[in-house]
Amino acid sequence: MSIDAYMKEVGQHARSASRKLASVSTEEKNQALFAMADALETSRPLLKVENAKDVESGKEKGLDAALLDRLELTDARIDSMIEGLKQVASLPDPVGEITDMVYRPSGIHLGKMRVPLGVVGIIYESRPNVTIDAASLCLKSGNAAILRGGSEAYYSNQAIAHAVKQGLKAVGLPEYAVQVLNTTDRDAVGKLITMPEFVDVIVPRxxxxxxxxxxxxxxxxxIKHLDGNCHVYVDDQADLEKxxxxxxxxxxxxxxxxNAMESLLLHKDIADGFLPKLAAAYAEKGVELVGCAETQKILTYIDSATEEDWYTEYLAPKLSIKVVSGIDEAIDHINQYGSHHTDAIVSQDYSKTRLFMTAxxxxxxxINASTAFADGFExxxxxxxxxxxxxxxxxxxxGLVxxxxxxxxxxxxxxIRDN
Amino acid sequence: MSIDAYMKEVGQHARSASRKLASVSTEEKNQALFAMADALETSRPLLKVENAKDVESGKEKGLDAALLDRLELTDARIDSMIEGLKQVASLPDPVGEITDMVYRPSGIHLGKMRVPLGVVGIIYESRPNVTIDAASLCLKSGNAAILRGGSEAYYSNQAIAHAVKQGLKAVGLPEYAVQVLNTTDRDAVGKLITMPEFVDVIVPRxxxxxxxxxxxxxxxxxIKHLDGNCHVYVDDQADLEKxxxxxxxxxxxxxxxxNAMESLLLHKDIADGFLPKLAAAYAEKGVELVGCAETQKILTYIDSATEEDWYTEYLAPKLSIKVVSGIDEAIDHINQYGSHHTDAIVSQDYSKTRLFMTAxxxxxxxINASTAFADGFExxxxxxxxxxxxxxxxxxxxGLVxxxxxxxxxxxxxxIRDN
Structure with missing residues (x-):
């Protein structure tokens, strides 16, 4: 079968399953999640055999140690997938809620009912546990899922998919509610993201x-997540301990x-007193600092931050520091160079915190909290x-919503409507 | 200036204006809307002169009578634009509302704040009054707008844009908060819809x-609006008068x-008794009927509906009719052939209305209401x-939200976050 024909079939199966899922009760969805957990437990030996094929072939291809580590399905990771399924079962079901019910002058009642999106396509890289994450969140929210994992994890993902299918079948839900693509052909991704008749949203991870x-x-x-170039702005009216x-x-x-901070903005009036102590703490942790000219006057030993640095999400022990004239410059800098992910102000001044929040x-x-709180669990x-x-x-x-x-x-x- | 350079400049102006608009008070936005209304009133003679150029050139190009009618800015239409501005000023401002504020175990308060999207691009066809509609809704919701009207209405739209800019300036809001493109080059649209760095959403009208x-x-x-292939399903337990x-x-x-019905689905047990009376009423209004084989047994004089008919939004006095075996077939038909716009059930049976609503x-x-209610004002x-x-x-x-x-x-x- 050609990739086009295969993807069309996958799409039709997903669309058809999604119609059924829209009316399935919370109880049935939870039972399916528990049945998947059981099937994973039963398949544990098979999962390891299949995973070993991926790890072996990864080694042959020369994948680096970090990638090989992410690829491996240890017992602890299988436990964690099973735990994850149970945890998603325990979450409240967002589907079916009716809100904002109003009575209109025409005599009709009007409300909003929460419904699944339909079919969600998820494209992800080497961690095979994402297969369970994605399958469980889509199922609990009433969506059919089409999953495409990385080619390095092909055998692991197929084995997980088999357990997921067993779980669905065990409770009588459509087996096509979750489909893991059984091809590593790149054209399959190209097709998946260009068939709006079958797929309602794509989530790349x-x-x-x-x-x-x-x-x-x-x-x-x-639904895309690009970079997190996060800032903390320390105001002249900050509580410096906080x-x-x-x-x-x-x-x-x-x-x-x-959600890690990548750029620190300091009010010019507190930079002198505040920065050396903080820089010492960063030095102890091995964080490399770069800064603007004003920062370099205080920390004479650090390198100059380039224009590129202000845009950069290091994802590493490195930080750019800029001294600013006040909150307006801080806000402008964040809106211009940031990635609109998560940004914080530290200040005791009420009006400034309110301005920062809005602008x-x-x-x-x-406000007066670490960027690290930006997280679904938190x-x-x-x-x-x-x-x-x-x-x-x-x-x-x-999350589910x-x-x-x-x-x-x-x-x-x-x-009926008169006018 | 090249189209690319021009559009980049427009985009930068819009982005910069949108940053300012995000923190503007409701009162300032309303004052701008009233100032635009005043400017339109003052520009009335100019609007007519400029509009006459468009109408003249439309006639030369051989536009049909309906298009020419839609193009014309009569006094009543100018009145209605002015009234529209005042009406948008009277709507509640959605921006700034904070909801769902919860206290998390970590000790942070977490809420959701309603904010503008940023920059909205609107692409529309010949009615010049859309310029005012779009400008006022974007401004009230705190968004900068980039508007691209039809080339047939070029002079009218430029004149309206001038009045809009006067209104913005009069109250000290950024004059680039609303920009009407001053080119009819098609490449400008191509650019507008492919610059995510400057434009957050496109609304084609x-x-x-x-x-x-x-x-x-x-x-x-x-944000797209394709077709409205709307259905009404009349159940065997319907109140047939309703x-x-x-x-x-x-x-x-x-x-x-x-929101007009394009396909009528009738339960097989009531079709015989119900359809002839309804068909007579349609005949009186000049509505052409086509139907399935079962329908044709009852209304022997009508044409057969083709597969294509079930997919068609006629937007005309024409209706396709299908006799179905029950609610399940009705739901399947609607989900398969409909356009997911607006669909209705007429039934006195509680469980069936609940199923229809969900599925x-x-x-x-x-439920027991005309599809005609699907409308922002209603x-x-x-x-x-x-x-x-x-x-x-x-x-x-x-709407604004x-x-x-x-x-x-x-x-x-x-x-700070511990774990």
Whole structure:
């Protein structure tokens, strides 16, 4: 079968399954999640055999150690997938809720009902556990899923897919509710992102390169997460103890995460007194600093930050520092150089915090709190399928609700429109 | 200046204006709307002179009478634009609202703040009054607007744009908050829809051809309204008086609107008794009927409906009729052939109405009410920029709220993340 014919079949199966899923009860969906957990447990030996093929072939291809590590399905990781399924079962079901019910002058009742998006396509890289994450979140939100994992994890993903299918069948849900593509052909991705008749939204999970490639060719809406170039602005009216704790936490809690601070902005009146102590703490953690000319006057030993640095998400123990004249310059800098992900102000001045909250155009704006809080679990979403840097549809951490839409429901009793 | 350079400049101006608009007070936005109304009133003679150029050139180009009529700016139409501006000023401002504020176990307060999308691009066809509609809705929702009207209305739109700019300047808002492109070059549209760095969303307003062209080339999210192939399903447990009124209203209230019924589905047990009376009423209104084989047994004089008919939005006094075995077939038919716009059930049976509401995948689902209610004004949105047939972001009638997004706001007091 050609890739086009195969993808069309996958799309038709998904669309048809999604119609059934829209009316499935929460209880049935949860039972399916538990049945998948059981099937994973039963398939544990098979999962390891299949995973070993991927790891072996990864070694032959010369994948680096970090990639090989991410690829491996250890017992602990299988446990964690099983736990993840149970945890998604415990989350509230967003589907079916009717809100904003009003009584209109015409005599109709009008409300909004939360409904699944329909068919969600997820494209991801080498971690095979994403297959379970994505399958469970899509199922719980009533969506059919088409999953395309990285070719390095092909055998692992097929084995996981088999367990997922067993779980679905065990409780009588459509087996095509979750489909993992059984091809590593790149054309399959090209087709997946250009068939809006079968796919309602694409969620790419992976590096910036993958996401940019997909966004630029997609004909289906993409919920995308590009970079997290996050800032902390320390105001002249900051409580400097809080500022110290936040600046340290935001940069050094973890380096490779999208909510880590990449640029620190300091009010000119506090930079002198504040920066040396903070720089010493960064030095202890091995964080490399670069800065503007004013910063270099205080920390004479650091390199100059280039224009490119202000745009850069290091995802590493490196930080750019800029001394600013005040909150207006800080806001302008963040809106111009930031990635609209997460940005924080530290200040005791009420009016400045309020201005920052309104004027900073980011998916999360923090007042006197670390950027590290920008996370689906910290926000109480229970799980997240990603953090959206888009403004359309879902912004910030995307959980189950981000995989739903709302339709209008109108209740009349024979009502017709006169004018 | 090249089109590329011009569009880049327009984009930069819009982005910069949008940053300012995000923090502008409701009062300032309303004053700008009133100042635009005053400027339109003052420009009335100029508007007519400029409009006459368009009408003249339209005649030379041989535009048909309907198009020429839509193009003309009569005094009544200028009155109506002025009235529209005042009406948008009277609508509640969606921006700034903070909802869902919760206190998290970590000690942070977390809420969602409603914010403008940023820069909205609107592409529309010949009616010049859309310039005022679009400008006022974008401004009130805090968005900068880039407007591109039809080339037939070039002079009219430039004159309206001048009045809009006067209004913005009069109250000290950025004059680039609303920009009407001063070129009719098609490449300008191509550029507008492919510069996500400057434009956050595109709203095409016009025929299906325009919308499909834009959607297929856009690199910016599109809020699109394709067709309204709306259905009414009359159940065997319908109150047939209500069904008669609704079926008549949904089809004959107006023919050229997207919420008009295009296909009528009848339960097999009531078709015999119900259809002849209804068909007589349609005949009186001059509505042409086509139907399935079962329908043709009852109305022996009508033509057979083709497969194509079930997909067709006639926008005309024409209706396709299908006899179905029950609600399941009705739902399947609607989900397969419909356009997911607006569909209605007429039934007194509680369980069937509940099933229909859940299972029909349309932006508006009506129970015992005419499809004609699917409308921004009827829904209390005050005004609408269009009706979205997408599922992502905005679904159904799109008003001011549809032109906004939400960002997370986090309030701590020195909070850092431990784990």
């Amino acid at each position: 992976g590096g910036k390169g993958l996401i940019e490639r997909i966004s630029s060719s997609a004909k289906v809406p993409v 500022a110290y704790a936040i600046a340290l936490n935001a940069k050094t809690r973890r380096y490779g995460v999208c 900073v155009d980011s998916s999360s704006v923090m 926000y109480g979403l229970g799980a997240e399928i990603g953090i959206s840097t888009d403004k359309i549809h879902a912004r910030g951490p995307v 981000g995989l739903t839409s709302q339709k209008y429901v109108v209740m009349g009793d024979g009502h | 016009g025929g299906k051809g325009l919308i499909e062209r834009i959607s297929s080339s856009a690199k910016v999210p599109v 069904a008669y009124a609704i079926a008549l209203n949904a089809k004959t209230r107006r023919y050229g609107v997207c 029909v995948d349309s932006s508006s689902v009506m 829904y209390g949105l005050g005004a609408e920029i269009g009706i979205s047939t997408d599922k992502i972001h905005a679904r159904g009638p799109v 549809g032109l906004t997004s939400q960002k997370y706001v986090v309030m701590g007091d020195g909070h």
